[in-house]
Amino acid sequence: MGQGWSQMWNKSYEGTSVNWKISEMRGGALLDAGTFPNGEYYILVKAVAYNGASTEWVYGSFEIDNTPSASVSSLGLVEGAFDISGSASFKEHAGGPEGTVSAGYGPQGQGWSQMWNKSYEGTSVNWKISEMRGGALLDAGAFPNGEYYSLVKAVAYNGASTDWIYGSFEIDNTPTVGVSSPGQVEEAFDISGTALFKEHVGGLEGTVLVGYGPKGQAWSQMWSKSYEGKSVNWTLSEMRGGALLNAGAFAEGEYDILVKAVAYNGASTGWVYGSFTVSRVNQAKSLGSSNGSCQAALAGNPINFSIGNKYQKERDLDLEGPGLPLGFSRFYNSRSTLTSSVGYGWTASFSEYLTFVTGKVILHQADGAEVHFISDGQGKYISETDKVLLIEPVVGGGYSLKEPDGEVWSFDGSGKLFRITDRNSNTKTLTYTSGRLASVEDNFGRRLEFAYRPDGKLATLTTPIGPFGYNYDGQGNLVILTKPDQTTKTYLYEDPNDVHNLTGILNEKGIRSLTVQYDTQDRGILSQGAGGTKSVSIVYDNNYVRHVTDSLGRTTTFKLYVEKGIARVKEVSGEGCGSCLGSVGERYEFNDRLYVTQAIDGLGVVTTYTYDERGNVLTMKEAVGTPEERTTAYTYHPTLDLVTSITRASVANPWQSTTTTFVYDERENILSRTESGFNGSGAITRTTSYSYNEHGQLTQMDGPRTDLSDVITLEYYPNTPDQGFNRGRLKKITDPLGSETHLGEYNAFGRPETGTDQNNVVTTYTYDPMGRLKTRSVNGFTATFSYDEVGGIVLSHYPDGREFAYDYTNSGWLEKVIGLPGSINYIYDTEGNRAREEIRDDQGTVVRYTLFEYDGKNRLHKTIYPDSNYEERSYDLKGNLTAILDQKGQGTSYAYDRLSRLISVIQPGSVITGYGYDNLDNLIRVTDAENHPTTYTYDDLGRLLSTLSPDTNLTAYTYDAAGNLLSKTDANGITASYTYDGLNRLTRISYPDSSQD
Structure with missing residues (x-):
């Protein structure tokens, strides 16, 4: 517009009225707006007659706007292969492509990084950068993290274009x-x-x-x-x-x-x-019995699976008091390299000694374990773990160690044990000859004497009941024990990798009662009894995980925790193992002394513990965080590890407590035990008092009653040599009524051979060489008993003519009882559970039998009867019975609270009985199937005070100080009164109407 014409066409027409078109003048070709630059255009036309006459130029107009449009999609956060895409709209270009799309991207705030373009045919276009890149998608993994813009422009064939259009995307490849x-x-x-x-x-x-x-x-x-x-x-x-x-x-x-x-x-x-x-397990600390911890890593017979140590305790002699017990035990540890007087890997009673290193004293226990004591900086030494023990220097030389039970172990300056003294000054004195233990004698004249072979091995132990003999092989292993009755026990060492590894024991019958196997790393991997019974096999996993499989193929996994070289079981999972410590699902937390601070049972119930500086439990909180949560608190003697009080919440008086207190004498003997609390009327107490002689033997017990004397007195034979085996033994018991029981003629085992009761009836006893009861005679009537070599009773005969014979399996389990008439027979699974019980007649024919099956913790699971009917039991992870399915297929289920107290029983037909308890575990509510409650109240001494039921209404009870029922008052106000003698035996019941007495 405003410029000269661009092109001109003409055409001649016949006719006086013409409709003309440029396309006719162009041979039928239309004009193509797509080729026109954008703008306004004029049209000019002139008509010229045949004779040359013409019009002026006549004008028209048209407009061209081929500007396209374009868009781009914002992608947000992209990852992996991705594309940038959008759309474009062009005006038609009849002669070819409508236009071109150019697209690219760049980091926000910077110039574009790359640009691509592509020409398109068509007025509506969906474009993608991948098309411009020959099909290649963009790879977000190659982009630096950040925000990006995408830009696009569409250019029409005629050159008309959009502005740059922007989108965005974000790259965050942070892993x-x-x-x-x-x-x-x-x-x-x-x-x-x-x-x-x-x-x-x-x-x-x-x-x-x-x-x-x-x-x-x-x-x-x-x-x-x-x-x-x-x-x-x-x-x-x-x-x-x-x-x-x-x-x-x-x-x-x-x-x-x-x-x-x-x-x-x-x-x-x-x-x-x-x-x-x-945290390495210290082998020396881990030998022995692991201090009896319930979280010790023990399985089977046992093997300590923290280090693979086979531990065996053999109790050769065990003599009862008076004073300190006198016995002799041997302890085997397969991981020990010690050669002692009782053989390689073995240690024995009275072998405790101390060694000294800088800042530390080491106690070498009789069971082979080491306990390490560290200096407290004040001349004493305190044990590193478990119960707090002190080793103290003694004036004049030597050291003393006080055990938790009050015993004091005295060592000389070189660390050798020479005396054991209890809290009542009873003693065991050790004497040595040429550095070897020669004798042990207590203050009641009982004596052990030790005789040795030339190589220093113990040959004979002479005891009050006779001699024990010990024999060894050429490797220094203890192989035979001979007892005073001449029975023997044999120890086997068959491991080709270690000639000192104990692999088996033949008992006094010659039966192989133990088999042990080891791996090439000298770790115990299998322990089993006779015939493969009670078998456990151990797999050692890394990171202190152990897998223990029992004789029935059930595997339990133990996770260990190690502190200061000692391992304890931290978690238990799996199927359950009847021969292992711990229950499935248990978890434990420990403090730095290996005390359990938190225990979580298999049901998730939490118990927590706190301790004082001496390692005594201060509080035990059960069922933490549940409605049943309760706390028991303890206090202790200021210098002794003796409980002085136990406190729990009162059940009779809210916000008050019930306490049991203990008072001790200077020798740590308990003088009194007082229970205090509340009943419905006020405070209540009951006290029992005790007296002792100079040896710590109980001489008097005064019960809680004040209405009459309830004193029991005890008298002992003098501690003088002329008393023989009676020396220091119990002689007489006098009850509160003055009646006496006499004991006498004690044997070397400390067992009386005569006894006279309150009615002057004399009973005499005889014993076999190993101290087992052989005969018991009363008024001329005698019962006799016989035993096999391992101490199992094989025959009993009673004065009335009854006689029973007993047979045992090689594992020592009772297999048959033969009596009149017939017999009872038992068959066991490999875990020692009774799998079959038979009743046989005199001809040996089975007349009745019952089968039994057990779960992973050896709890009775199924009882099967001869008609194939059965009863089935189920348990929770704490061992509570949860269901019984009877022979008719009807089930009864049981539910428990977090303290494992039964709270409901659901019987067939949805018959529900509910139970409730107080803080002291007294049953306080029973709700029957018709929702009728019976309630009970108690005092803090556990005595029933009242019962309220729909049937009998209110019944009230009272008691004397000893807990004897004094009165019972029913709902009609009728009171029955009860009277007792000094032995707490009921002597009279009285009613308001004497005719009812």
Whole structure:
């Protein structure tokens, strides 16, 4: 418009009226607006007659606007392969492509990074950068993290174009990474974890870096590995060419694990931390009985599976008091390298001694274990773990160790044990000849004498009941024990890898009662009784995990916790093992002295404990965090490990307590026990008092009654040599009514051979050479008993003519009882559970039998009868019976509260009985199937005060100080009164109407 014409066409027409078109003038070709630049155009036309006459130029107009439109999709956060796309609209270009789309991207705030374009035919276009790139998608894994813009422009064929149109997308390829903390590690171990990367289409997704170092210090070493894949399970061993870490190369302590994941584009996590602890089990500390801890790592007969130590305790002699017990035990430890007077790997009673290292004293116990004591900085030494014990220097030389039971062990300056004294000054004195223990004698004249072979091995132990003999093989192993009755026990050492490993025991019958196997690392891996019974096999997993399988193939897994070289069971899982300590699902937490601070049972119920500085329990909180939560508190003597009070919440007076208090004399004997609390009327107490002689023997017990004398007195034979075996023994008991019981003619075992009761009836006893009752005679009537070599009773005959014979399996389980008439026979599974019980007649024909099956903890699961009907029992993880299915297929279920108290029984037909309890476990409510409650109230001494029921209404009760029922008043106000003698025997019942007495 405003310019000269661009092109001109003409055409001649016949006719006076013409409709003309430029397309006719152009041979039928239309004009193509797509080729026109945008703008306004004029049309000019002139008509010229045949004679030359013409019009002026006549004008028209048209407009061209081929400006396209375009859009781009904003993608948000992208990962992996992605595309940028959008749409464009063009005006038609009849002669070819309508236009071109140019697209690219760039980091926000910067120039574009790359640009592509493509020409399109068509007026409506859906474009993609991948089309412009020959089909190649963009790879987010190759982009640096950040925000990006996308830009697009559409250019029409005629050159008309859009402005740049913007979209956006975001790249965040930051990975995530995690590490599994191995906890306490042993032997070969690995560090592992997971990482999540964003996809990198072009290759590796990223790299994981892993290192470790002592806690709070710089890392020691670092490894890395690049991975393909978005989800990675990484292990340090892969980065180390398959090599595991070796805990043995680490110093004991806590270690940090640090791990980082770096994506291909350089985006990374921060350092993520884990941890592991190197805590080695101290072999010397772990020998022996593990101090009897209920969390000790013991299984089977037993094997300590923390170190693989086979431990065996043999009690050769056990003589009862007076004074200190006098006995002799031997202890075997397969992991011990000690050669003692009783053989390689064996130790024995009275072999305790002390050794000294800088700042530490080590107690070598008779069972082979070491207990380490550290200096308190004031000249004394305190035990590192378990109960707080003190070793103190003694004026004049030597050391003393006081045990929790009050015994004082005295050692000379070289650490040799020479005397044991109890809290009442009873003693056992050790004498030595040429450095060897020669004798042990107590203050009642009982004596043990030790005789040795030329090589220093114990040959004979002479005791009050006779001699014990000991024989050894050429390797120094103890192989035969000969008892005073001339029976023998044989010990076998058959391991080809270690000639000192105890592999079996033949009992006094010659039956192999124990078999033990070891692996090539000298660890016990199998323990079983006669014929494979009570078998346990052990698999040693790393990181203090052990798998124990019993004789029925049930496997239990134990997770150990190690502190100061001692292992304890921390967690128990699996099927259950009848020959193992601990129950499935149990978990424990410990303090640094290995006291349990928290115990969680298999049902998730929590019990917590607190302790004083001497290791005494201060509080025990049960069912923590539940409605049944309750606390028991303890106090102790200021200098002695003796409980002085036990306190729990009162059940009779809210916000008050019930307490049991104990008073002791200067020798730690209990003088009185007082229970105090409340009943419905006020405070109540009852006290029992005790008196002792100079040897700590009980001489008087004064009961709680005040209405009459309820004193029991005890008299002992003098502690003089002329009394023989009677020396210091109980002579007479006088009851509150003055009646006397006399005992006398004691034998070397400390058992009386005569006794005269309150009615002057004399009973005499005889015993076999091992102290087992042989005859019992009363008024000329005698019962006799016979035993086999291992002490099982095989025959009993009674004065009325009844006689029973007993047979046993090789495992010592009662197999048959033969009497009149017929017999009872028992068959066992390999765990020692009775699997079949038979009743046979005189001809040996089975007339009745019952079968039994058991669960993983050897609890009765099923009882099967001859008609194939059965009863089935189920239990929860605490051993509570939860269901019984009877022979008719009808079930009864049982539910318990968090303190394992029965709270409901659901019988067939939905018959429900409910139960409720007070804080002291007294049953206070029973609700029957018709929802009728019967309630009970108690005082703090556990005595029933009242019963309120729909049937009998209110009944009230009163008691004397000893807990005897004094009165019972029914709902009609009728009171029955009760009278008792000094022995608390009922002597009279009185009613308001004397005719009812």
